Amino acid sequence: MAKIWVINGPNLNLLGEREPQHYGRRSLADIARALRAKAAAAGCELEDFQSNAEHELVERVQAAGRAGVDFIILNPAAFTHTSVALRDALSAVGIPFIEVHLSNIHARESFRRHSYFSDIARGVISGLGPQVYELALAAALHAVENEQA
Ligand code: CA2
Numbered sequence: 001m002a003k004i005w006v007i008n009g010p011n012l013n014l015l016g017e018r019e020p021q022h023y024g025r026r027s028l029a030d031i032a033r034a035l036r037a038k039a040a041a042a043g044c045e046l047e048d049f050q051s052n053a054e055h056e057l058v059e060r061v062q063a064a065g066r067a068g069v070d071f072i073i074l075n076p077a078a079f080t081h082t083s084v085a086l087r088d089a090l091s092a093v094g095i096p097f098i099e100v101h102l103s104n105i106h107a108r109e110s111f112r113r114h115s116y117f118s119d120i121a122r123g124v125i126s127g128l129g130p131q132v133y134e135l136a137l138a139a140a141l142h143a144v145e146n147e148q149a
Helices: 028-041 054-067 077-081 084-093 131-147
Strands: 003-008 045-050 071-075 097-101 123-126
Touching: 003 028, 003 054, 003 131, 028 045, 028 131, 054 084, 071 131, 097 131, 123 131
Parallel strands: 003 045, 003 071, 071 097, 097 123
Antiparallel strands: none
């Protein structure tokens, strides 16, 4: 069974509680529940993880490499704009991933326009609210169905 991991960075545990104008009204648990159900219906296993700590995200990516994960959906949150360490972890494991952002990072402060992940991502989806996760999952399912040996 194909494995897809969803990895979320700092402060995304606050989703649904604050700043709905940027991030919507759904909680991360609610989004993850819907993703798990969609993945299960397609015969895939989906695990989600969130951390506010850079090293825990790096360790999770390394764990994905050991666990034989097929695809990662990643919202690096603020680490998008700062983390060479997380980028290096993704390069090291070589697992294809889609970078997602709830907000349109190109329509906000200029420091959000640069991502350490976009050039090594399979794709980038930004600015559609929680739907970005569902769109990324559809693309990930398509990829694992078409790319598995
Ligand atoms: O739009 C996105 O998904 C971001 O990755 C979210 C990050 C931000 O630093 C990126 O530039 C774009 C921030 C996540 C903060 O999440 C919150 C959720 C609810 C309330 C407050 C913060």
